[in-house]
Amino acid sequence: MTPASTTTDTPVPTTTPASTTTDTSRHPSKYEDVFVYTIEERDNQGRSLLHVAYPVTEQEAINERMEGIAEAFIDEFRTVAAEQEAAYQKYLRETGEEAASFATHYVQHFDVAVADADLISVAVEQYRFRGGTTGSTDVTGYLFDREAGVELSLEDLFVEDTYLERLSALSRTELEQALQEEMQEFDFETESAREEWLAGRRSMLEDGTKPDPENFDGILFLEDGTLRIMFDRYQVAPGSEGIVSVDLAANDIADLLVPQMQHLLGVSPEAAATAVPSPTSTPSTTPDGGVQSRVDCTEVACVALTFDDGPSVYTDRLLDVLWSHEVPATFFVLGRSARIQPKTVARMAREGHEIGNHSWSHPNMQDLSDTVIREEICKTNKLVVQISGASPTHFRPPYGAYDEGVIDAARMPIILWSLDTLDWKDRDADLIAERMDQALAGMIILAHDIHDTTVAAIPTVIESLSSRGIHFVTMTDLVGPPGLVPGQVYHHGPAPR
Ligand code: ZN
Numbered sequence: 001m002t003p004a005s006t007t008t009d010t011p012v013p014t015t016t017p018a019s020t021t022t023d024t025s026r027h028p029s030k031y032e033d034v035f036v037y038t039i040e041e042r043d044n045q046g047r048s049l050l051h052v053a054y055p056v057t058e059q060e061a062i063n064e065r066m067e068g069i070a071e072a073f074i075d076e077f078r079t080v081a082a083e084q085e086a087a088y089q090k091y092l093r094e095t096g097e098e099a100a101s102f103a104t105h106y107v108q109h110f111d112v113a114v115a116d117a118d119l120i121s122v123a124v125e126q127y128r129f130r131g132g133t134t135g136s137t138d139v140t141g142y143l144f145d146r147e148a149g150v151e152l153s154l155e156d157l158f159v160e161d162t163y164l165e166r167l168s169a170l171s172r173t174e175l176e177q178a179l180q181e182e183m184q185e186f187d188f189e190t191e192s193a194r195e196e197w198l199a200g201r202r203s204m205l206e207d208g209t210k211p212d213p214e215n216f217d218g219i220l221f222l223e224d225g226t227l228r229i230m231f232d233r234y235q236v237a238p239g240s241e242g243i244v245s246v247d248l249a250a251n252d253i254a255d256l257l258v259p260q261m262q263h264l265l266g267v268s269p270e271a272a273a274t275a276v277p278s279p280t281s282t283p284s285t286t287p288d289g290g291v292q293s294r295v296d297c298t299e300v301a302c303v304a305l306t307f308d309d310g311p312s313v314y315t316d317r318l319l320d321v322l323w324s325h326e327v328p329a330t331f332f333v334l335g336r337s338a339r340i341q342p343k344t345v346a347r348m349a350r351e352g353h354e355i356g357n358h359s360w361s362h363p364n365m366q367d368l369s370d371t372v373i374r375e376e377i378c379k380t381n382k383l384v385v386q387i388s389g390a391s392p393t394h395f396r397p398p399y400g401a402y403d404e405g406v407i408d409a410a411r412m413p414i415i416l417w418s419l420d421t422l423d424w425k426d427r428d429a430d431l432i433a434e435r436m437d438q439a440l441a442g443m444i445i446l447a448h449d450i451h452d453t454t455v456a457a458i459p460t461v462i463e464s465l466s467s468r469g470i471h472f473v474t475m476t477d478l479v480g481p482p483g484l485v486p487g488q489v490y491h492h493g494p495a496p497r
Helices: 060-095 163-184 191-208 250-256 259-265 269-274 315-325 335-340 342-350 370-388 404-410 429-436 452-467 475-479
Strands: 021-028 035-043 048-056 104-115 119-130 136-145 150-152 219-221 227-231 244-248 302-308 330-333 354-357 444-448 471-473
Touching (some): 035 060, 048 119, 060 104, 060 119, 060 150, 119 219, 136 219, 136 227, 163 191, 163 244, 315 342, 315 452, 330 335, 330 342, 342 354, 354 475, 370 404, 429 452
Parallel strands (some): 048 104, 302 471
Antiparallel strands (some): 104 119
């Protein structure tokens, strides 16, 4: 927990001829006979980044459809990246300054829900960042009769025209319930503030669930026949909620399905007639708008990678590593360093990492008055909001030094750690990797993104812990529901029983 080294602005890059690097790979997925094909492109000194993954099956017709979707996405990426780069070069010539806001990031992931001999259900999620401050995330579901290789449309699945009204009504009930729960989490200053919030969210929810086929293009069938409806980012909730999904139990919709679908999913309308209506769903979202449901760290092994004292000149390299491995982390930033490198902090938030508060200037909080503690924390929170649009949700006291006075004054959840890499003392990537490799489920790993040796250790650590089945999560996901509580001190998260 050493104070941050002095950071300087990175020099203006010279304009070198663009060189594109493209990597492709193909590897097995967890589903039988489904492979993952990935394409990665990096161009314009890293300002243009593309990562596309799509499924490859034994059925040529399905592959062609999936390839077509990927190709259209890649073409669009190249066009946008070229436009952005031209704008960047113009800006550079005119001002002599680099500007991260010209970056183009396109990412496509997919998730296979049902993959058996009869049916394959694929959700394709596309993230587009074309400069500015936020990107968009769209998710679309595709369903195929696997044997025939025929794509099934929404009309193919349901018996009557009324299915859209039913899906709309069922989704609204679920989302309304989630909204009521979310409302309980907030302290509204006045009753009218509460009503205004609720009215805003409700109108968004109702617009996004109108019985229109476009609103229900993100449909996925899970293995137990559950129908998952995924709504695009911003469709039914603010962008910070990412992709919102609603699960409808098979029995609640069995009577709507055509006999072929009932058979494929193994549900029967008889079961539906006798079933007690049980809305089992909970909307799930991920910070990066990922399709996969949030990891439950009481069920699977998780660790939280946390980095203190940054951002520094090494942080962007670390972000590149985390990005390419799709690993989220939590950064406890110093306000004074965030002020020097706001673009790096904005990037952390954009790429799905969590930002925590590590004070403004790294003092020992126990030596300070309540007023000064408040200043150190509030000034940093305010700056992070300005840069990233979201306030840090937790605090790590410098040197891990705290007492009751610090806890009271901070008014935030206090995050400590359970595995100290001592990376400030030993500047040795192999040794740091070895120490991190000792991590067990539930641990919070303390490291610092102000040392190049720490950043150098991370790729090895990610590969080695992943191969042991350990998931990397943010602090919020590690702790899980009901969430981090202000005034509480966390040394570790839960571990599966
Ligand atoms: Zn520190």
